[in-house]
Amino acid sequence: MAPQIDAPQTVEWQGKRVPVWSMQTINYGLLLSQDPAEVDKVLKACLEDGYFYLDLQSIDGRRMLGDQQETLKLMKRFFDAPIEAKNEFGLISSHLGYEPVGSRTGAFGAGTKDGYEMLKVSRDEIQRGSPKVPSPIKNSGDLGVLENTIGSCNTITKVILSALSTGMNLTGAARFENSHRNDRPSTTTLSMMHYLPSDVTGNKKIGHQKHTDISSLTLLFSEQWGLQIRPPGTCGAREMGFVAPKPGCAFVHVGDSLRFASGMKMQSCIHRVVPFNPSEHRYSIAYFLRAEDDTMFVDSEGRYVTAGQWHDEKFKAFTDPWQYQAMAPSSMILGGMKEEGEDDIAGDMAAFEPSPVVAKEPQEEIKEIAVQA
Ligand SMILES: O=C(O)CCC(=O)C(=O)O
Numbered sequence: 001m002a003p004q005i006d007a008p009q010t011v012e013w014q015g016k017r018v019p020v021w022s023m024q025t026i027n028y029g030l031l032l033s034q035d036p037a038e039v040d041k042v043l044k045a046c047l048e049d050g051y052f053y054l055d056l057q058s059i060d061g062r063r064m065l066g067d068q069q070e071t072l073k074l075m076k077r078f079f080d081a082p083i084e085a086k087n088e089f090g091l092i093s094s095h096l097g098y099e100p101v102g103s104r105t106g107a108f109g110a111g112t113k114d115g116y117e118m119l120k121v122s123r124d125e126i127q128r129g130s131p132k133v134p135s136p137i138k139n140s141g142d143l144g145v146l147e148n149t150i151g152s153c154n155t156i157t158k159v160i161l162s163a164l165s166t167g168m169n170l171t172g173a174a175r176f177e178n179s180h181r182n183d184r185p186s187t188t189t190l191s192m193m194h195y196l197p198s199d200v201t202g203n204k205k206i207g208h209q210k211h212t213d214i215s216s217l218t219l220l221f222s223e224q225w226g227l228q229i230r231p232p233g234t235c236g237a238r239e240m241g242f243v244a245p246k247p248g249c250a251f252v253h254v255g256d257s258l259r260f261a262s263g264m265k266m267q268s269c270i271h272r273v274v275p276f277n278p279s280e281h282r283y284s285i286a287y288f289l290r291a292e293d294d295t296m297f298v299d300s301e302g303r304y305v306t307a308g309q310w311h312d313e314k315f316k317a318f319t320d321p322w323q324y325q326a327m328a329p330s331s332m333i334l335g336g337m338k339e340e341g342e343d344d345i346a347g348d349m350a351a352f353e354p355s356p357v358v359a360k361e362p363q364e365e366i367k368e369i370a371v372q373a
């Protein structure tokens with residue numbers, strides 16, 4: 001079935017109508033049984049779009065939805081703690097520890113900083129049994145919640161990988177799962193993010209910059225609006241539009257590593273986070289399934305690199321001040337994905353007005369927020 005992107009729904013944001021992109025919904029229960037039609041559907045979604053909703057409402061997925069709620073409670077408690085407690089260990093490594101607001105470039109590029117704080121817990125670290133997490137979430141119940149969530153996310157993303165290998169007729173060592181083994185070092189991590197209200201941070205510390213992920217697959221949970229994607233060129237040049245949070249579903253997208261491992265056949269999803277409602281605190285949970293550090297692939301610059309090297313270079317570009325970021329290879333931040341046509345005018349920072357907000361009645365099942373300029 002062709003992607004349904006010709007007549008997008010829209011939502012009012014920053015005084016104009018912005019698309020809300022539709023996408024395929026993949027059923028996790030069917031994928032778990034390698035249902036041939038569902039395997040075809042998930043492969044097609046990754047080849048054509050680079051993203052899809054994953055419906056987790058079956059018996060196998062519901063436990064993950066429970067883990068998501070437990071993690072939300074835990075992270076809200078963590079982010080409410082004093083900065084000294086949250087930053088007890090700082091950022092221990094790129095995929096473990098705390099990053100305060102303003103550590104990276106913001107949603108509107110040059111001159112802006114990000115508007116979120118983040119805590120990352122690495123899968124390798126939780127497997128070893130005693131992860132270095134700050135004291136507000138260090139009791140055994142908290143560690144149990146983190147372990148359950150990482151375990152569930154790991155299983156779900158491996159099930160997707162396995163379906164994609166099958167769909168691409170990969171066998172034996174060439175299957176994608178074989179370069180994502182648990183016992184080999186990787187930068188796979190669970191990332192918990194808290195976006196502060198832009199009313200509080202102002203428009204210099206705002207959102208999350210436009211990028212593609214380093215990861216192979218990203219499993220993303222948020223009950224709140226703010227995530228925007230730009231459908232790839234093969235579907236026609238499209239502007240940035242919102243992903244509507246869908247109850248009972250996660251949003252899954254392909255990252256650079258799987259695009260490279262698929263010989264550039266899959267699309268790496270271009271996305272960013274903007275303040276949808278400038279007065280709200282936004283929480284999101286992302287599991288980044290990454291390839292084993294020594295996996296080799298050809299990157300967007302045509303170089304033969306390891307997954308570890310791609311991670312380190314791109315992570316540096318993310319955290320560099322924008323002046324340095326501009327000096328990184330041009331394909332790095334967007335993983336070689338091309339943006340055809342003009343980007344949205346909402347990307348212009350001067351046009352962004354953080355406040356005030358007026359909430360309107362829901363229309364066509366889409367919550368509308370009008371932002372008065
Ligand atoms: O917060 C979100 O919804 C997305 C975060 C994201 O894109 C990332 O951490 O790579």
Ligand SMILES: [Fe+2]
Pocket residue numbers: 211212213271
């Ligand atoms: Fe991302």
